[in-house]
Amino acid sequence: xxxxxxxxxxxxxxxxxxxxxxxLVVLNKIDMVDPDWVELVKDDIATxxxxxxxxxxxxxxxxxxxxxxxxxxxxxxxxxxxxxxPRQDNGLFRMxxxxxxxxxxxxxxxxxxxxxGQVSQGDSLELLPAQVPxxxxxxxxxxxxxxxxxxxxxxxxxxxxxxxxxxxxxxVIAEPGFLSASSCIDVHFKxxxxxxxxxxxxxRVRVHTGTSECIARLxxxxxxxxxxxxxxxxxxxxxTPIVAERGYRYVIRTYSPxxxxxxxxxxxxxxxxxxxSEADKIIANLKRLLDGDPVQVALEYYDRARFIPxxxxxxxxxxxxxxxxxxxxxxxxxDQNLVVRIGKKRxxxxxxxxMLKKKIVVIVDExxxxxxLKLGASAAMARSQVKQTVDQPxxxxxxxxxxxxxxxxxxxxxxxxxxxxVRLSDSQxxxxxxxxxxxxxxxxxxxxxxxxxxKAGKDAESLFEYLLDAGELVRLEDGEVFHRDAxxxxxxxxxxxxxxNKEISISEFRVVFGDLSRKFxxxxxxxxxxxxxxxxxxxxxxxxxxxxxxxWINRSNSR
Numbered sequence: 433x434x435x436x437x438x439x440x441x442x443x444x445x446x447x448x449x450x451x452x453x454x455x456l457v458v459l460n461k462i463d464m465v466d467p468d469w470v471e472l473v474k475d476d477i478a479t480x481x482x483x484x485x486x487x488x489x490x491x492x493x494x495x496x497x498x499x500x501x502x503x504x505x506x507x508x509x510x511x512x513x514x515x516x517x518p519r520q521d522n523g524l525f526r527m528x529x530x531x532x533x534x535x536x537x538x539x540x541x542x543x544x545x546x547x548x549g550q551v552s553q554g555d556s557l558e559l560l561p562a563q564v565p566x567x568x569x570x571x572x573x574x575x576x577x578x579x580x581x582x583x584x585x586x587x588x589x590x591x592x593x594x595x596x597x598x599x600x601x602x603x604v605i606a607e608p609g610f611l612s613a614s615s616c617i618d619v620h621f622k623x624x625x626x627x628x629x630x631x632x633x634x635x636r637v638r639v640h641t642g643t644s645e646c647i648a649r650l651x652x653x654x655x656x657x658x659x660x661x662x663x664x665x666x667x668x669x670x671x672t673p674i675v676a677e678r679g680y681r682y683v684i685r686t687y688s689p690x691x692x693x694x695x696x697x698x699x700x701x702x703x704x705x706x707x708x709s710e711a712d713k714i715i716a717n718l719k720r721l722l723d724g725d726p727v728q729v730a731l732e733y734y735d736r737a738r739f740i741p742x743x744x745x746x747x748x749x750x751x752x753x754x755x756x757x758x759x760x761x762x763x764x765x766x767d768q769n770l771v772v773r774i775g776k777k778r779x780x781x782x783x784x785x786x787m788l789k790k791k792i793v794v795i796v797d798e799x800x801x802x803x804x805l806k807l808g809a810s811a812a813m814a815r816s817q818v819k820q821t822v823d824q825p826x827x828x829x830x831x832x833x834x835x836x837x838x839x840x841x842x843x844x845x846x847x848x849x850x851x852x853x854v855r856l857s858d859s860q861x862x863x864x865x866x867x868x869x870x871x872x873x874x875x876x877x878x879x880x881x882x883x884x885x886x887k888a889g890k891d892a893e894s895l896f897e898y899l900l901d902a903g904e905l906v907r908l909e910d911g912e913v914f915h916r917d918a919x920x921x922x923x924x925x926x927x928x929x930x931x932x933n934k935e936i937s938i939s940e941f942r943v944v945f946g947d948l949s950r951k952f953x954x955x956x957x958x959x960x961x962x963x964x965x966x967x968x969x970x971x972x973x974x975x976x977x978x979x980x981x982x983x984w985i986n987r988s989n990s991r
Contacts, residue, residue: 449695463495525549528642561613602644613673618700625661641682654711734781741778808848871915920988923981935972
């Protein structure tokens, strides 16, 4: 007899925000008023519900105390339940904890409703956000022990070896490795038209999703405030991490005093803080994620990864897909050439791959222009010049692909424009010959690099680096420089020596090398160790990989 109260109005707003599609209205305490008054209240409720998720919902008058209408209520509930669509189930177990307690002799029990998958005795699960492993000791549904409980069931799960203090309402218990917690979430936000005033950027609010409640800052991407009744994209920066998934619904209430002001849909459950200067681009991406088809959503994930290929496992997790669903999705992306395989279990977006190729071409061209006597740029240098992080295996695969496509010439660690070669003047050629001849004539006892450079004239240092890049000269670990023919000769001597003795000491090598200075012997052996031709065996050396020396000699002979 008091009409529709504020709490009921707030509840219908929450049902709207959560997009609950089916329900009914129970009009209780009809024994307190006459029948005509009941009809007036029913009309009032029907008017109130217009435009809400419960518009045209059944209104069932009852008296819980006296009994009238209860049978009708049961029939309506069964009728609605029969028409309800089956809960979508991706097959991976997930449940929001709404109760946690201890039972003497059994230990910790968590209760909730299974949102997807099923749970059985003996299952290994994970408590989030703490990432605490848990094992199922037993399962009950409505007080009865069952071997397995499925999606939609109201369950109590007895956890073996998990302390009650480790679990709290709002936690999520799930199949290990499927979900993760985040403190930064991108959302679509609807500000209720019943709000009394504009909402400022970075307002401190209470966020409710699943069974969790936490404090957050509501950060608008391109506005300083929003007015009642408006919708926008925003970011929730949470004071404590929560577990959410793409498509989750959430509700926001004011920090104090508490009342519901809005809510919406989770778009990116593992976002990173955004710059306001990039708002237009970010909002465009979020719109595509909110409205786009599943393939577009997956592609957006790979696009945002830039030059870091994502593993299939982490991609499926970020997209909230089962392994089977992910395989279908990635097959579509591969068929449309929207993503490319990197190795066996990683992918990157095709647009990012092409962008990286263009960046590498520019980097190499600029390097060659700045260093005209360089045969090419090192792959390591080029990778370091890319502003975004690029892992080494990915970068190598891209270089190999560019080499195949004719975009660059790639030789080992050296990359250069297609068909590029250094053009040397007659004087430069003369200086190069002077330096190379000096090291070649010195054989296994090379001269000081500084002495050779002092006699080489103009551009001596650059031309010296040219000889090193070309492989005519070889700089060893300790800085000593040998002619490539001297290195090949040293390997031939080593091969002959190891044919007679399996182990050779440094002093014995000095004899083998014709009483060569110890510093040169040590330098040559350290080089052989690095190439894995030799390895230490106590104070001596033994052969590790005989093909290394043979390959070096053949390469030297073929020049």
